[in-house]
Amino acid sequence: MTTLLEEAVRAHGGMDRWASFRTALAALDIGGAIWRLKGQPDMFRGIEVAASLRRQHVAITSRTAGWRGAFTPNLIRIDSHNGHVAEERTSPRASYQGHTQQTEWDRLHALYFTGYALWTYLTIPFLYTFPGFVMEELPAWNENGEVWRRLKVTFPDLIASHSREQISYFGQDGLLRRHDYTVDVMGGATGANYASNYHNVRGVMVPMSRRVFAYDDARRKVDEPLLVSIDFRDIDFRTG
Template sequence: MTVDVQRQHLVYKGFTGPELRGVFTPDRVTIETRNGDVVAERTAPREAFASHGPDTPWDELHVLYFAGYAMWNYLTAPYLLTRPGVVVQELEPLQDTGEDWRRLRVTFPDDIATHNTEQVFYYNAAGLLRRHDYAPDVLGSPAAAHFTEKHVTESGLVFPTHRYIVPIQEDGTALPEPVLITIDLTDVSIT
């Protein structure tokens, strides 16, 4: 995938087929040929989730929108938190696995496609993102804790290359299981 950090734009190479790509923007998702010919598209993609229940099947454009905004947010944080309209408030630290994590409550403006308006980011003493809590609106708002590990540095920027997401209890405690999603990045480069 290729991520543009200046605007919400992400391209997945090989999306649904080796000769295709998936292009995400907040207002439009497309599946295209390598030449840019549009095979499928959806404008106002977030609204396509409005009548969905927990058992409603997704099509390829639903997946593209969700995976597009999610990965864009994941890969641009913490830079994302400096964007206009983003409000950041420091909370009391949390101790986890023997270390104190600084917590930031972040409120996102409507023009940033993201899981939900208010989220919490957890950073360790080295300034590395370790956990990110949110409740994705498009999934019916189930609370989740997104843990990050195996940070690598590329061109002076730090990226967690292993991520996993688990449910959160009402008191904010992350459950060890089930692991809902795992993301592993194997090659990160900056251009």
């Protein structure tokens, strides 16, 4: 690991603590302007999530809307609560071919995007210690009166995420402050994802709130609109 990654992992709870867990369970609300633009307003409000911390598998349940969704990189499906398969798609990333920022999504498009995004957010920075990740520390960044150290991370092809190259910004305390990427499945739209409201969950520091904005060519945040909001109401880690 690079020195910056070592410090970030330690600040978020350390590898020994993280390695003792296998699953994250959470209740959360996801909102923001993107969902109305994509034709899926309120799909992810009041959801429950169960995410594997060792492989890309996320289960999402909406009790109020009566559906359960499952994400893996190669297969996504949405079932009704009575167990019937309502919708299913193999090789889901191929279904975004030709999409722009304005292209509307069906429910499976939205599920794939949300599944890989939540899995990425729940596992950073520990995710970067997985085999195949390549890291480079970039010059420091000044924002909000702080100096943030930056880590450019190249994702391996086997991991589904926003884009292969992403940048994580860490404060002087080692905690993630901001996470930048472009979104391949939205025609390369930019995302500056701000992490805040940290809670200690079984020894792991977790940002309970995230706010995502676009950024310009100089990587300055574009204040309006708020693209995505994520608010965890509850989160827990399990050893099994």
